[in-house]
Amino acid sequence: MNFDLIVRNARLIGADASAPPVDLAIRDGRFAAIGSAQQWQAAEVVDVQGKLVSPGFVETHIHLDKSCVIGRCACQGRRFPHDAMERVSDVKHTFTVDDVHSRARRTLERCISHGTTLMRTHVEVDPKVGLRGLEGVHQLIDEYRWAIDMEICVMPQEGLTNNPGTDELMVEALKSGMATVVGAAPNCDTDPNTQIRRVFEMAREFDVDIDMHLDSGSDGSRLDTLLVCDLTEQYGWGGRVTIGHVSRLSTMPLPDVERVARRMADVGVALTVLPSTDLFLSGRDQESNVRRGVVDANRLLQYGINCSISSNNIKNPFTPWGDGQLIRQANLYANIVQRGDSQELADVWGMFTERSARIMRREAGYGIAEGNLADFVVVEAPDNVEALRDIALTAMGYKAGRRTFTRQPVVLHHPG
Numbered sequence: 001m002n003f004d005l006i007v008r009n010a011r012l013i014g015a016d017a018s019a020p021p022v023d024l025a026i027r028d029g030r031f032a033a034i035g036s037a038q039q040w041q042a043a044e045v046v047d048v049q050g051k052l053v054s055p056g057f058v059e060t061h062i063h064l065d066k067s068c069v070i071g072r073c074a075c076q077g078r079r080f081p082h083d084a085m086e087r088v089s090d091v092k093h094t095f096t097v098d099d100v101h102s103r104a105r106r107t108l109e110r111c112i113s114h115g116t117t118l119m120r121t122h123v124e125v126d127p128k129v130g131l132r133g134l135e136g137v138h139q140l141i142d143e144y145r146w147a148i149d150m151e152i153c154v155m156p157q158e159g160l161t162n163n164p165g166t167d168e169l170m171v172e173a174l175k176s177g178m179a180t181v182v183g184a185a186p187n188c189d190t191d192p193n194t195q196i197r198r199v200f201e202m203a204r205e206f207d208v209d210i211d212m213h214l215d216s217g218s219d220g221s222r223l224d225t226l227l228v229c230d231l232t233e234q235y236g237w238g239g240r241v242t243i244g245h246v247s248r249l250s251t252m253p254l255p256d257v258e259r260v261a262r263r264m265a266d267v268g269v270a271l272t273v274l275p276s277t278d279l280f281l282s283g284r285d286q287e288s289n290v291r292r293g294v295v296d297a298n299r300l301l302q303y304g305i306n307c308s309i310s311s312n313n314i315k316n317p318f319t320p321w322g323d324g325q326l327i328r329q330a331n332l333y334a335n336i337v338q339r340g341d342s343q344e345l346a347d348v349w350g351m352f353t354e355r356s357a358r359i360m361r362r363e364a365g366y367g368i369a370e371g372n373l374a375d376f377v378v379v380e381a382p383d384n385v386e387a388l389r390d391i392a393l394t395a396m397g398y399k400a401g402r403r404t405f406t407r408q409p410v411v412l413h414h415p416g
Contacts, residue, residue, distance in 0.1 A: 238268025
């Protein structure tokens with residue numbers, strides 16, 4: 001049998017460690033056969049020598065439009081409250097389409113180089129920045145289609161009801177088709193409930209999914225999550241609503257967490273954990289026993305909630321560092337929530353692969369199986385658990401069977 005590409009000696013997710021590696025055959029951008037390549041022919045053959053071959057990584061929550069602006073922003077004090085939104089707001093008037101495009105491209109290329117093949121990026125609009133951020137990021141969708149599939153979630157970072165002109169810009173973004181998901185940030189609004197209800201109206205009008213920034217902070221006595229659950233049920237939007245952060249859950253007693261979790265699971269609201277940002281911003285009012293602010297998504301899985309892990313902000317006042325490496329982000333998360341056994345880590349791996357694909361409703365055709373698109377990454381580890389323990393590097397990635405990046409292995413130069 002003739003194929004375009006054969007990947008030899010691959011270790012797949014969940015494979016028995018005692019079983020021999022398998023070979024993957026690819027034709028016309030899709031997995032055509034999985035087994036043994038002894039009788040196969042191909043124009044290109046790559047031997048991965050027993051390394052892990054994983055489905056491409058999925059970034060469900062990142063802000064390309066305001067990445068890499070940390071050098072422009074005033075210095076932040078260490079303690080509470082954080083003023084990240086204000087510091088970004090102070091420089092948004094300097095954003096141009098070309099500036100956003102250039103910064104976002106740098107961040108996007110790093111994400112690609114670490115194995116990401118599918119991404120939802122959040123982009124904010126308001127009278128200060130207009131549609132410039134949206135336009136700068138949107139250009140990347142076609143430019144990098146050879147390496148990654150992207151969609152844009154438009155959102156009102158600085159508020160909606162209290163920020164005249166923002167509603168009209170969000171509608172314009174959705175009407176134009178540049179944004180295909182609608183977001184929210186009710187924490188930053190003087191009328192959080194009205195913002196949430198308005199975003200559901202937009203979602204229904206344009207028939208798009210919802211992805212909200214929700215319930216950051218430490219006061220679990222009031223949760224916008226419960227209103228989101230009610231509206232999700234009311235409008236039949238289950239499986240189309242995701243909430244990010246929700247750090248208040250991490251401060252609540254377990255019986256209260258269980259009550260909220262069961263409600264989310266019942267109506268089909270997913271959750272994205274953003275460990276780097278939530279850890280950096282949480283507990284700034286405390287001098288000792290500082291809270292971590294990161295939700296234990298492994299616990300939420302037990303109630304049937306779909307969960308993902310993502311990078312969120314990179315090199316801006318919300319998170320002054322980052323490189324788009326989802327394996328590193330997942331390792332950080334597992335460390336914070338103290339999940340370390342093999343099954344727990346296997347579940348964590350799913351939070352930036354198949355579970356994230358499900359959040360973006362791309363699960364059909366995702367994964368290493370015959371007939372699926374050949375979007376995959378080769379990882380310098382024998383399996384996904386060891387990859388997380390080691391924060392393993394990615395060796396190469398493929399989109400539709402075409403190689404998108406190669407990372408050369410490090411060489412130690414021993415004396416003599």
